[in-house]
Amino acid sequence: GAVVSQHPSWVICKSGTSVKIECRSLDFQATTMFWYRQFPKQSLMLMATSNEGSKATYEQGVEKDKFLINHASLTLSTLTVTSAHPEDSSFYICSARVSRGRGETQYFGPGTRLLVL
Amino acid sequence: GQQLNQSPQSMFIQEGEDVSMNCTSSSIFNTWLWYKQDPGEGPVLLIALYKAGELTSNGRLTAQFGITRKDSFLNISASIPSDVGIYFCAGRKTGTASKLTFGTGTRLQVTL
Numbered sequence: 316g317a318v319v320s321q322h323p324s325w326v327i328c329k330s331g332t333s334v335k336i337e338c339r340s341l342d343f344q345a346t347t348m349f350w351y352r353q354f355p356k357q358s359l360m361l362m363a364t365s366n367e368g369s370k371a372t373y374e375q376g377v378e379k380d381k382f383l384i385n386h387a388s389l390t391l392s393t394l395t396v397t398s399a400h401p402e403d404s405s406f407y408i409c410s411a412r413v414s415r416g417r418g419e420t421q422y423f424g425p426g427t428r429l430l431v432l
Numbered sequence: 433g434q435q436l437n438q439s440p441q442s443m444f445i446q447e448g449e450d451v452s453m454n455c456t457s458s459s460i461f462n463t464w465l466w467y468k469q470d471p472g473e474g475p476v477l478l479i480a481l482y483k484a485g486e487l488t489s490n491g492r493l494t495a496q497f498g499i500t501r502k503d504s505f506l507n508i509s510a511s512i513p514s515d516v517g518i519y520f521c522a523g524r525k526t527g528t529a530s531k532l533t534f535g536t537g538t539r540l541q542v543t544l
Contacts, residue, residue: 319474321474347530349531349532358435358520358534358535358536358537359475359520359534360534361531361532364529364530364531372529406472408474408475410474412530417480417482418462418463418480418482419463419524419530420463420465420477420480421465421477421522421530421532422477423467423474423475423476423477424474425473425474426472426473426474428472
């Protein structure tokens with residue numbers, strides 16, 4: 316399978332600061348990546364689609380100025396949580412789209428746990 | 433956002449037993465994916481299904497793409513303790529820019 320990494324794996328920050336999370340495809344190129352958030356004991360909720368070389372597309376209810384996404388290369392997408400507040404504390408997971416002969420799938424990173432104090 | 437209905441919500445079974453779970457929707461999907469998530473980690477892809485009626489195995493796991501294209505099933509045979517975790521189905525519709533809709537999850541716990 317394809318390998319996706321995330322950095323950092325966890326971060327604690329003060330309210331009002333900004334936090335950047337990186338998502339990398341290690342052994343393949345990914346023109347499309349996705350950012351999800353997951354609250355405890357809940358499923359994954361898609362936040363936005365990150366497209367290499369173009370603007371990200373955000374899901375309804377997700378503030379694009381709050382969650383800045385940059386997909387500057389074929390192997391890296393970043394999510395910046397700006398002016399973080401305690402309610403932004405969550406598990407953030409990225410994935411990369413992979414197309415193979417039979418169809419598409421998504422491979423996920425290990426996740427980043429954010430705690431805003 | 434929309435979520436797929438997954439059942440059961442949780443299962444408590446004995447080692448060696450077989451497990452069945454399913455995922456249903458009111459919409460048609462052209463891809464069904466099954467993932468397993470361990471605590472504090474990202475989901476790991478188990479099986480991908482791309483054709484209605486398709487039956488695919490991965491070791492002790494077998495998944496099926498429902499004929500109606502509105503459901504999918506995952507079976508685990510002879511469960512072992514490391515099968516513990518949360519299993520998610522995910523579906524992809526045509527024309528949704530590769531976005532996945534996730535199921536609500538099935539939490540599996542296995543006793544010796």
